Amino acid sequence: MNETAAPSASTSASADDATGEGTPSVVGEGIRRSYGDVVALDGVDVSVEAGEVFGLIGPNGAGKTTLVRALTGTTDAEGTIRVLGSPPDAVDSRRIGLLPQSFGPPERLTARELVDYYGGLYDDARDPEAVLNDVGMGDDADAWYETLSGGQKRRTCVATAIVNDPDLLFLDEPTTGIDPAGRRSIHRLIERLAAGGTTVFLTSHAMDEVERLADRVALLRDGEVVAVGAPADLIAEHGGDPRLEVAMDGSNPVAADLEAVRTALHTGETAAAVDGPAAGSDADGPTIEATTDGLRVLGVRPEGIGAVVDALAAAGVEFESLTWAEPSLEDVYLRLTGEEFSPRAGGDAAGDAVRRGGDR
Numbered sequence: 317m318n319e320t321a322a323p324s325a326s327t328s329a330s331a332d333d334a335t336g337e338g339t340p341s342v343v344g345e346g347i348r349r350s351y352g353d354v355v356a357l358d359g360v361d362v363s364v365e366a367g368e369v370f371g372l373i374g375p376n377g378a379g380k381t382t383l384v385r386a387l388t389g390t391t392d393a394e395g396t397i398r399v400l401g402s403p404p405d406a407v408d409s410r411r412i413g414l415l416p417q418s419f420g421p422p423e424r425l426t427a428r429e430l431v432d433y434y435g436g437l438y439d440d441a442r443d444p445e446a447v448l449n450d451v452g453m454g455d456d457a458d459a460w461y462e463t464l465s466g467g468q469k470r471r472t473c474v475a476t477a478i479v480n481d482p483d484l485l486f487l488d489e490p491t492t493g494i495d496p497a498g499r500r501s502i503h504r505l506i507e508r509l510a511a512g513g514t515t516v517f518l519t520s521h522a523m524d525e526v527e528r529l530a531d532r533v534a535l536l537r538d539g540e541v542v543a544v545g546a547p548a549d550l551i552a553e554h555g556g557d558p559r560l561e562v563a564m565d566g567s568n569p570v571a572a573d574l575e576a577v578r579t580a581l582h583t584g585e586t587a588a589a590v591d592g593p594a595a596g597s598d599a600d601g602p603t604i605e606a607t608t609d610g611l612r613v614l615g616v617r618p619e620g621i622g623a624v625v626d627a628l629a630a631a632g633v634e635f636e637s638l639t640w641a642e643p644s645l646e647d648v649y650l651r652l653t654g655e656e657f658s659p660r661a662g663g664d665a666a667g668d669a670v671r672r673g674g675d676r
């Protein structure tokens with residue numbers, strides 16, 4: 317596809333570019349980038365503090381890779397960008413590490429040779445052996461890149477991005493295709509790098525990864541930042557209630573089931589264990605929604621699970637399994653991107669949720 321960029325507003329260093337104590341590692345203001353008629357970034361403001369792990373999340377096509385490319389000077393963009401105090405094209409590349417989303421190193425080299433090669437671009441690169449061990453490739457270092465599995469290739473690519481011991485590391489989907497053990501080793505690596513003072517700009521679709529690692533997260537949607545903050549703050553603000561998922565055995569609930577469960581929950585001692593009005597009050601009870609394979613009760617604390625089980629029994633609803641979940645970054649993501657599951661509608665099935673505890 318044809319790439320076209322508006323003239324960059326940040327192509328030369330200026331007197332105020334000095335990197336000082338307390339200077340953010342990355343500052344972007346009003347970043348815009350279009351590809352023909354497609355607006356990939358629509359006025360993005362972003363600021364990453366030194367030493368921070370900053371997560372960038374958003375749906376496919378939201379503009380994440382374009383933002384990483386704009387910040388690293390691998391594509392032009394409008395707006396003001398300062399990376400380590402300088403415009404992207406004037407940054408000392410020895411201080412930056414970049415793992416692009418798509419990275420195809422020469423295949424006819426071994427993992428060790430590749431890391432050696434990239435290390436050779438710097439005067440004071442890290443010991444390749446140590447870097448390979450860091451990403452869990454110590455045992456496979458002599459295998460040709462082309463013979464490595466997808467996850468091993470990705471780990472090797474991560475190694476090439478950190479061989480210069482960067483102050484600021486951009487990782488665009490570093491764990492894609494890596495198995496759970498490999499992901500953990502990459503997570504520990506990122507934690508170690510952050511503990512050592514490296515600023516990490518982490519793009520990922522793995523919400524658990526971002527929730528675990530990031531000090532702050534920005535959610536990009538349609539080229540705009542729609543939320544930014546610490547994961548816990550975003551979850552508190554947008555994550556919704558803890559919930560109990562009730563999976564039913566083949567049969568889906570009808571509206572009467574939901575109403576019966578709600579009524580049972582709202583009577584006697586059970587009401588006290590589920591967020592909502594006190595038992596016996598005239599106010600309405602907790603919110604109960606239909607799901608694809610059962611129902612969901614919102615506002616259930618762990619000590620309230622037994623009360624819900626009693627209410628299900630009292631309402632004559634048979635179930636297969638119960639899953640309790642606290643709100644997570646994934647809920648924030650689903651809610652703010654509009655991809656949140658919504659109860660199915662229609663027929664005499666439950667359709668719309670029985671919303672008695674107030675809309676979520």
Ligand SMILES: Nc1ncnc2c1ncn2[C@@H]1O[C@H](COP(=O)(O)OP(=O)(O)OP(=O)(O)O)[C@@H](O)[C@H]1O
Pocket residue numbers: 317318319351354355356374375376377378379380381382383417
């Ligand atoms: N080289 C290009 N030429 C034309 N359009 C592009 C190009 N690169 C990206 N785009 C478009 O810009 C928009 C943002 O793409 P981008 O790759 O930045 O999204 P993303 O959030 O990284 O997506 P993903 O999660 O799928 O990697 C999309 O509509 C994409 O099709």
